[in-house]
Each structure stands twice: as C-alpha cells, then as structure tokens.
Amino acid sequence: MKDNHNKPIIYQVFTRLFGNNNNHCIYNGNITENGCGKMADFTIKALNEIKKLGATHIWYTGIIEHATQTDYRRYNIRPDHPAFVKGKAGSPYAIKDYYDVDPDLAKDIPGRMKEFENLVLRTHRCDLKVIIDFVPNHVARQYHSDSQPDGTAQLGANDDPAYAFSPYNNFYYIPNSELHAQFDMKGAAAEAYKEYPAKATGNNRFDAYPNINDWYETVKLNYGIDYQNGNTPHFNPIPDTWTKMLDILLFWAGKNIDGFRCDMAEMVPVEFWEWAIPQVKAQYPSILFIAEVYNPAEYKNYLFRGKFDYLYDKVGLYDTLRSIICNNGSATAITHAWQNLGGIEKRMLNFLENHDEQRIASDFFAGNPFKAIPGLIVSACMNTNPMMIYFGQEFGEPGMDNEGFSGRDGRTTIFDYWSIDTIRRWRNGGKFDGNMLTDEQKALYSIYQRVLTLCNEEKAISQGDFFDLMYANINGWRFNEHRQYAFLRKYENELLIIVVNFDHMSMDLAINIPTHAFNFLQIPQNPQYRAKDLISGEEEDISLLPYKATDISVKGYSGKILKIIL
Template identity: 80%
Template sequence: MNEKNKIIIYQVFTRLFGNNNNHCSYNGDIGVNGCGKMADFTAKALGEIKKLGTTHIWYTGIIEHATQTDYRRYNIQPDHPAIVKGKAGSPYAIKDYYDIDPDIATDVPGRMREFENLVQRTHRAGLQVIIDFVPNHVARQYRSDVQPDGTTDLGANDDPSQPFSPYNNFYYIPQSELHGLFDMKGSAAEPYREFPAKATGNNRFDATPNINDWYETVKLNYGVDYQNGGTCHFSPTPDTWFKMLDILLFWASKKIDGFRCDMAEMVPVEFWEWVIPQVKAVYPHVLFIAEVYNPGEYRNYLFRGKFDYLYDKVGLYDTLRNVICGNESATMISRCWQNLNGIEKRMLNFLENHDEQRIASDFFAGDPRKAIPGLIISACMNTNPMMIYFGQEFGEMGMDSEGFSGRDGRTTIFDYWSVDTIRRWRNGGKFDGKMLSEEYKRIYEVYKKVLTLCNEEHAITEGVFFDLMYANQNGWKFNEHKQYVFLRKYKNELLLIAVNFDHQLVDVAINIPSHAFDFLQIPQSDAYKATDLLSGLQETITLLPYKATDLSIGAHSGKILKVSLAQPEKEVNEAGH
C-alpha cells in the first residue's frame, strides 16, 4: 500500500457478518441461532467492502476464546458456563493464543488453514488484515491445546503460593477460593472451582469479583506488583514478556498487517517498548494500534511504547457524540486537536466500534443522518486513520435484545446473532442491495462518498489542515455551536469543508482570516469556481479576507468544496492582487 494512503479501517465482528438467520432467538445457542464463518468473506464480499473506500479490515474475534459451545469432539476442552459471558462468549476472554476460534470455521480441524486462506483472499481484494491482540487478560480456564514446540503454556511453571512473582504469568490470592459475586454455577451441574483464586482481568486482586467486573478473565503478570505500590520488576525480563513476543511473532508470520491491542494501557509501557521493535525487526510493515483512554499516557505509548496509532475515544469521539446529541458546542472540536499538541496524525478516529453504542440506536442519536457531519469531520480533518464498524454505513440500530447483551444500543459481542442491515446487504452473498430500504441506501452512499474521497483527494491524504473556527465566533450568520468549518490544502488544491449539526438548512457566512491566506498561500478572488465533492454540484464562492464566504448547508449535512487555485490571472487581479 502507498505510504501516503489514508488508512480506512472496516471493523467487522467476524462471527456475525455472514449469519443469515433472520429470526434469532433470545439467548439462542449456535444450533438455534447459527454463526457466520470466515468463508463468508468471499472475494465478492471483500470487493464490496473495498468499494466503500476501505484499506484495512479488522477481523474482530479471530483468536480462540471461551465459549459455552461444546467442541470436545475436536479435542477442545470445554469452558465452565459460569465463567463465560453469553452463549458464544467474549472474544476478549482468550482461551488459546495460538488457535482460531472454532465457531468461525466451516471445517473445525482445518480452522488455521481457513484463516490463512482468509488472509490471502483479503490481500487479493487489495485490503490489509488487522486482528486483535489481547495482552492484559485471558479466559479463566486458559489452556493452549496447540502450543507450538519450544514454547510453554501460560501458568505452567507458576508458583501459586506467591501472590506476586516476576516469574509467574498470573497473580494469585493464596489460600483463597474464588467466590465471585456472580452465579458460580451457570447451567452446569457443579459450581466453578478455582483454588487458589487468580486476580481478575480488570485489576481486581481479591477472590470476590462481581457481575460488573471482567469476572470471566484473569489478569496477566508483566512484572508489576500492584499490591505493593506498583513496584516494577523488569530485570531480568519477566517470563510473560517472552511468551507474548512468541505469540505476536506467530500471528505476524501468518502475513497479517496489524494488531489492534486491547486495553494496551493496562500493560506497562516498558513491555511495548521492548516487544514492538522486536516484532518490527522481522515484520517491519506490521501496524500496532493501541486502545488507550488516558490522554496523559498518549505520548508515553506513542513515543516510548512505539505504537503507530492510538484510539481517539476520550477526545474526538466523546466530543462529536456530545455535539451530535446537542449536548456540547461544535467549538469543542477545535479543543480536541489543540489538546493533542501535534500528535493528531497518530490518532485513530471513529464514531462506532464494538464497545460503543450504535449512532442510530435510541441511546445515541436515534437517527444515522445526525452523525453525517461528525463522519465528515472524523474522516477529512487530518491525514490520520478513520474506522467504521460494520453496519454503521447503513445506519444499523443495534437495538436488539440478544441474550447476555441486553437492549443497550450495541451489537452483541457475547451472543450468537445476526445483524439486520448486514444480512439485507449481503442478500445471501449477492450484495445486490435488493433487500435494503432506500434510507439504508442513502446512508451507504454518503459513507461511500466520504470514505472514498479520503484517498482520492490529495488535500485529505497529504494536505495541511487549517481550522477556521477561531475567526467565526459570534458570527452574524454562523452558529459556532452547530456548524464547524476548516480548510485542507495540497499544492494548488484547496478544500473548504463546512458541516451543519443543526436539524434545519442554514445559510452561513464564513470568515476566512488574512492569516489563512498567508499561511496557505491562497490567491484572493471573489469568483472561485468550486465543486461540492459530496453532491457533484458547482457553485461560485468568494475567498477574500475582508468579505465572508456565503454557503447553504443542509440539515445534518456538509459540503466539501474543492477549488483549484490556478485561477485565471484576471480574476486574481480583480481581487486586488
């Protein structure tokens, strides 16, 4: 892939994508509700995903995790139902770091070969492959049944009499049995037993996790003694570090192109500083994306930890969500990039993912169109990556009550289920759109237009960014709380991008300050021909420091006006140059 391409990630929950069942039952098992497979990502399906403007596909839930489905006939040890969330289980309760989840295989014994074929198909479609790396915690009954020669299973050599030892892979609560404040029996005849209890994944160092904890997981030990002031024991190198390096190299050898690292900030930055350069020494192209929520740690994980990109959740996502819902002013969007102090090109923007509520759900905006201004900003504001979550491009509502995942505005990651808009779009693998409503199609066309523009327009892929909001406070025809406007420029191409979060069409007058003309070297003119890249319509606009630029912007919409600055000399002279 061209280094200058803008990364557009399509996150897809692998086991839901291909499930055609349109009458799934609440809490249904795999026999009742069915399950999508890796084979559902056909060349046709991948080609359609690519058409959206996608450059990378993040297959979520690839590595084997705890489940209530019985795969004993394939020599896969069953999990106690009390420590599995949902019938299908959480993809973040890893049961075997070296294996593919059997649910998503058509031929369970050949599941690794199926994954290798999926990677090849994805590459042939011109897409790159990202998978999860879950470094902080594993399923309570973790055990690899395909542990590679020369490697040792997690916990195999632990001394469980020690609450903490740098030589242990887990943390223990000696002399204590796990007594979770959750149902310890589930659907099993006998309750789950764990003695001595292990610390729980969300840093719970006692034997009584509750229903709100990550009770189905255990915390991995990277050499930090959390119970004694967080003292670090990194020399000699902790055993867990070596095991994780082996796991990363194993998956990188499968020709994947990136890891999305779950809860990366719960793992010491010293580990990342040690491991990422070693992986990149062998596989230099592999991307590392960190899920980090503490802005105070951003620089640490980027510059010391060597990550390529970080989630922009607590900055841009939270702000755009609030603006979309009418709870915050659009002026706060400027604060987001200003607070990043120069690292904005290293942030991954998104409006949906598997953790967040669907835009169209009753818990977020209730209408996918309301997020279109936010989509334009997220995708076009800078050169950094953009991610969407499968179904977002159709306005998926996520309002099902699937089982363990209640009616919460999210698409379940715990249950066997089917995603309505994706099922309609796929239409049995035909992808002909015949089952999609006109509303779904309209939303899709906007997403496709915006995301494809990201790599068609040099001004978005490579250009500089100039925020115009500071010159448009208290404007007589500009509501800075409901509109946002900025410039992107590359060589002689200028984009004026203006969005409207309001529910009605607005006529705005945009001030472009002298500094913008000087900084971006824009020739002044009162008669620039501009094309709106979203609608294809042309209009004539003014670009002058002493006269506002007049535009009309539809409700919950935006304009990306492209201007060629190589204008006829007469026009430029008339403007006073």
C-alpha cells in the same frame, strides 16, 4: 499493496456475525438455534464490496480462540465452565488459546487455521490489509492452549501460586484462598466452578471476590508489576510473560497479517511495548500497532516510548462529536479536542462506532443515523490520520436487539450468536445486489461511500495541510459556532473548504477566512472561484477574500466539501 500515502480507512467487522443469514434468531440461542457466520463468508465478492466503501484495512474482530459455551470436545478443545463465559458464544476478549483460531468461525473445524490463512490471502487479493486483535492484559479463566508450538510452556505452568506476586509468575494469585465470585458460580453446570488458589481478575481485581460488573471471566496477566506493593516494577530479568507474549505476536505476524489492534494496551506496562514492538517490526517492518488507550496523560508515552503507530481517539474526538450530535455540546469543542492533543493528532484513530460503543442510530445515541453525517465528515476529513467504521454503521444499524447476555443496550452483541439485520440485507445471501436495502439505507450508504472514498482520492485529505477556521467565526453574523464547524485542507494547488451543519435546519452561512489562512496556506485572493462540492457533485461560485465573508449554504445534518483549483 499501495504506497504509504494512503490514509487508513479501517472497516471493523465482528467476524462471527457478518455472514449469519438467520432472520429469526431467538433470545440467548445457541449456535445450532441461531447459527454463526464463518470466515468463508468473506468471499472475493464480499471483500470487493467492503473495498468499494473506501476501506483500506479490515479489522476482523474475534479471530483468536476464546472461551465459549459451545461444546467442541470432539475436536479436543476443552470445555469452559458456563458460569464464567459471558453469553452462549462468549467474549472474544476472554482468550482461551493464543495460538489458535476460534472454532466458531470455521466450516472445517480441524482446518480452521488454514481457513484463516486463506482469509488473509483473499483479503490481500482484494487489495485490503488485515488487522486482528491482540489481547495482552488478560486471558480466559480456563486458559489452555492445545496448539502452542512444541517446546513452549503453558501460561502459568511454572508459576508458584504460594506468591501473590512473583516476577517469574504469569498470573497473580490470592494465596490460600478459593475463588468466591459474588454471583452463582454454577450456572448451567452440574457443579460450581472451582479455582484454588484464586487468581486476580482481569480488571485489576486482586481479591477472590469478583462481582458481576468485573471482568470476572478473565484473569490478569503478570508483566512484572507488583500492583499491591506500590506498583513496583520488576523488569530485570525480562519477565517470563514478556517472552511468551512476544512469541505470540511473532506467531500471528508470521501469518502475513498487517496489523494488531491491542486491547486495553494501557493496562500493560509501556516498558513491555517498548521492548516487544521493535522486535516484531524488525522482522515485519510494515506491521501496524493500534492501541486502545483511554488516558490522555499516557498518549505520548504509548506513542513515543511504547512505539505504537496509532491510538484510539475516544475521550477526545469521539466523546466530543457524540455530545455535539446529541445537541449536548458545542462545535467549538472540536477545536479544543484536536488542540489538546498537542501535535499528535496525526497518530490518533478516529471513529464514531466500534464494538464497545452504542450505535449512532440506537435510541441511546442519535436515534437517526443521518444526524451523524456532519460528525462523519469531520472525523474522516480533518486530518491525515486513520478513520474507522463499524460494520452496519454505513446502513444505520440501530443495535436495538435484545440478543441474550447483551441486553437491549444500543450495542451490537459481542457475546451472543446473532444476525445483524442491515448486514443481512446488504449481503442478500452473498449477492450484494442492494435489493433488500431500504431507500434510506441506500441513501446513507452512498454518503458514507462518498466521504470514505474521498479520503484517499483527494490528496488534500490524505496528505494535505489542515486549518481550523473556528477562531475567526466566533459570534459570526451568519454562523452559529455551536452548530456549525468549518476548516480548510490544502495540497499543492488544491484547496478544500469543508463546512458541516449539525443542526436540523438548512443554513445560509457567511464564513470568515482570516488573513492568516491565506498566508499560511498560500491561497491567492479571488472574488470568484468555481468550486465543486465533492459530496453532491454540484458546482457553485464562491469568493475567497480575507476582508469579505464567503457565502455557503448547507442543508441540515449535512456538509459540503468544496474543491477549488487555485
């Protein structure tokens, strides 16, 4: 594996959808009708193609066994009540067995763990690193591990359900109350689902009446916080749940993976992470921990106390760029987004798509994937921190299918058996020859590939200094600070001038580079430098002087990364 100066470029892929070739899926179809992709579909050829895009890591989403409506009883897997499974395939965030691989993903179901281990080996052979989900806050309502190691107890096996909260319990209970969900608890089953006493629901619902908008298919895990009595912590002695979850982390780390993306990490007390992550890293020093955290007030807590490597930059950069791309916000907000992070911007994971968010090309976001190219350049190139893209984003996947449980909402389903049109065209039965892609898809892909590979080809991006030029260009004569954004990156004698245009029209810009930038980055002043645009490959002459604006023309929905050797 390469040195640590790599800027992580994470390719998130929804594992069960990637390899499904079925081009006539039916609404709410089962696994027999609609088919399902397998781990085996990530061939050496497929992995090399993902690597070619510029990826350094693959996040295989949905590896761990979760609740499903598919019947696997012949493999000694207990069935789940259909009223408490979202979609025919089920949510990958309703974990049913922390110690097993989802049977949907295996060609040989009894050998599914071996198939996963082989997937890790293949991925590493292609010089890519493996990230999987760790879902710590909640489990499927009918959680049951068939695969946990001997000598370990089931979650909840030793609980005393007479207590709403006990630091010795793994779950929270509603004593003497049966679960009464505010929807049909029978579903397709002969009998209604029974749960007595009711357990608290995953999204911190501490009563017996979850509704359709709750995470009703999950139950909340107890990390020693008494939420109903002023959030009182009970961390001494170490809660039983902590020990069980550390064992699970160590189990998967032992499969030679390279990182965990920790689902809803902020719903688990930071004290648990502070205790667990150093113990995992003591045995596996290079393993990454990425937290899904949405509350900026908690960022530093989870980074410095909780020991996470990276956090999602969702409510900052993602929301800002989405607003600008949709022409609802000003590009000046990008400066505020990174400044608000107060020095932790190198520890944030940037993205424009993931499984939770709407597709850029969907009617609900930009409608046109090319509108997000300026946002791609900004989020990928403005710092040394990781960038993530979601499979199909690079081809403009619109996510406008009505798959089943997941309606026509601009998202690619995580609940249904389905097949993704752009990915199917790209794979073309495993040939990856480009023959089924449209010219527009090829054009978009080539821009993504160029930008993402530059992130590690150019040390100015992966390791260099960053200088935001916006403050010197407010009310510019030929620069609209609401629709353009400009910044510098520098490493040793290499300078990048990066300019993006969120507007649909081509613009001839005059960009002020202030004296402070020349001093801070130690740029020699020169009326004529030869610059190469790293995206198009074209060269142009530009001047770099503090008292005279630099002329740069940029096409609509586009950007330039001008490289100058000083």
